[in-house]
Amino acid sequence: MIKNNSDATAEKKLFSVGTIQRRQFLQLTGASALAMGIIGCKKEEIPTSTPYVNTDNTVDFKDDTGLLNYIYALEQLEAAFYAKMITSFPAAFTAQQKLFFNDISLHEIAHREFFKKFLGSSGIGMLEIDFSGIDFTDANSVLTAAKTFEDLGTAAYNDAIVRSRNDYNLIILSQVATVEARHAAYVRGQINALSFADLTDLAVLGADATNALDVTLSPGKVLDAASKYIKTKLNIINL
Amino acid sequence: MNVSTIIKELEKVDAEVYERLSPRRNALHSFFSFGKKVSLAALPLSLGSIFQKTYAQTNSNAATIDSLNLVLALGYMQFQFYNNALTVTPNLILAADKPIITTLRDQEQAHINVLIKTITDLGGTPRTAMVYTNFDYTRVNANVTTNYATFLRTAVVLEDLSERAYKGQLVSLMGTSVLATAVRIQTIEARHSAQLRLMVNKQQIATLKYLRPWVSIRRNDADGSDLQPITGNDSMIGALNPVYDIDTGLLNRETKTAQAGIELIGIGGNINITAGPAAESFDEYLSTVAVKTAANLFIKTGFQLT
Numbered sequence: 001m002i003k004n005n006s007d008a009t010a011e012k013k014l015f016s017v018g019t020i021q022r023r024q025f026l027q028l029t030g031a032s033a034l035a036m037g038i039i040g041c042k043k044e045e046i047p048t049s050t051p052y053v054n055t056d057n058t059v060d061f062k063d064d065t066g067l068l069n070y071i072y073a074l075e076q077l078e079a080a081f082y083a084k085m086i087t088s089f090p091a092a093f094t095a096q097q098k099l100f101f102n103d104i105s106l107h108e109i110a111h112r113e114f115f116k117k118f119l120g121s122s123g124i125g126m127l128e129i130d131f132s133g134i135d136f137t138d139a140n141s142v143l144t145a146a147k148t149f150e151d152l153g154t155a156a157y158n159d160a161i162v163r164s165r166n167d168y169n170l171i172i173l174s175q176v177a178t179v180e181a182r183h184a185a186y187v188r189g190q191i192n193a194l195s196f197a198d199l200t201d202l203a204v205l206g207a208d209a210t211n212a213l214d215v216t217l218s219p220g221k222v223l224d225a226a227s228k229y230i231k232t233k234l235n236i237i238n239l
Numbered sequence: 240m241n242v243s244t245i246i247k248e249l250e251k252v253d254a255e256v257y258e259r260l261s262p263r264r265n266a267l268h269s270f271f272s273f274g275k276k277v278s279l280a281a282l283p284l285s286l287g288s289i290f291q292k293t294y295a296q297t298n299s300n301a302a303t304i305d306s307l308n309l310v311l312a313l314g315y316m317q318f319q320f321y322n323n324a325l326t327v328t329p330n331l332i333l334a335a336d337k338p339i340i341t342t343l344r345d346q347e348q349a350h351i352n353v354l355i356k357t358i359t360d361l362g363g364t365p366r367t368a369m370v371y372t373n374f375d376y377t378r379v380n381a382n383v384t385t386n387y388a389t390f391l392r393t394a395v396v397l398e399d400l401s402e403r404a405y406k407g408q409l410v411s412l413m414g415t416s417v418l419a420t421a422v423r424i425q426t427i428e429a430r431h432s433a434q435l436r437l438m439v440n441k442q443q444i445a446t447l448k449y450l451r452p453w454v455s456i457r458r459n460d461a462d463g464s465d466l467q468p469i470t471g472n473d474s475m476i477g478a479l480n481p482v483y484d485i486d487t488g489l490l491n492r493e494t495k496t497a498q499a500g501i502e503l504i505g506i507g508g509n510i511n512i513t514a515g516p517a518a519e520s521f522d523e524y525l526s527t528v529a530v531k532t533a534a535n536l537f538i539k540t541g542f543q544l545t
Binding site: 096099100103106107109110111112113114116117118154157158161162167168170171172174175176177178179180181182183184185186189193194196197199208210211212213214215216 | 335338339342345346347349350352353402406409410413418419420422423424425426427428429430431432433434437440449451452453463498499501503506507509511512515516517519520521522523524
């Protein structure tokens, strides 16, 4: 059985850190024969298998590696956006906005670098980003773009969590999802104080206002929306 | 594939593994003897099916229902808090903020409704509805119904607790149709917390002038820089440490800066990522036991979660 890097890392952590409660573990084993098989392979390295090296920016949705690469691409996009924003804030930004957007920028860099390390050689390369459609001198333009990225990111994570096959990846993705949601609420609040959780407005991204359920969007739709900012050609397969 | 390694690993989390496997010794025996003839690719599946049978009794709707009933209690806890303020002490809330508190109240009601429906659809029994008097919201300060800043600070803690509780249940819900719902509720709770934290910031309370929309380590009130060493949670109320897992070890505390064994401080040569942003960039989960301990800070004797 060939394991991708993230699965291997996940398995190691799963036992060494003891992140999984006993009850949860039992459920996991009961829930999926396949999951059991994967865990069972933990200590038995297959000597003939070589680590997968991602040479052509492949995002292969057949397993969690592809899912994490998809998320890594979005984090690269977000980090690049804020990196550009903080070098020259719109003149209208308050001191607090500068402080908090600087925080957000650092979070997105941390996410990007985390997934880069987590994926290792199976990760895509650094993407070339194009923000020519955004006026970084105009507060409204910057806030609107930030809102788009954060809501889209939250929607992408919420869908990806459900798709993840490995419980450790599920935890990691869910840990970032809520941070993206915090960003989204903050950014939306900068545009309209009452819109931090406006699920009617967010229905287009899959939100359900009646049941107060947040956004969720399939990778295909997210990538469609994000593609205009990503110049590097991604090799997306098995979507 | 080393079966004894697997059994040993199982023993670490389940001391009764041998006992559990015992009735299936025949199955294991045939597995060992047959093993050499089975292709490597098929092994995980055949072995998996043995363990699945061994542990089948734990794989039922009951665990899912338990998870949902746990977060349902937190839904009531939040709903009653907001609803009491809106209906009993409306003057407590700034006029401009009333639509926000109303949104929070209504979205918590929606979560209660969807959780009750989901539990019922699964054939379970939803937790008995919890009323305002079942709770004790004065743990932050006694003036929670008369001081707006105290009210907001308490709300932040309730939202953070709820978000962390959902996150802790997600693995239990993996593979069920309920997972997507739980995931989409937890990001709403995160939105609520961020909004409320910003409202607390606006109050400019002496020790919370730099409270962030994201859960952080304590920030210096002079310049917003990280305040170290880490001696508390960023609500600045020691009694609420259990909500942020400060007392139960370092594993899941909201101030942790490493994820999956990867240190985030200075990651990739980014020296601006100090302890504050490193801790903020990932939210943590709370185990079921930790959620109950933290939730019971706000629940009266006789109604506490067990």
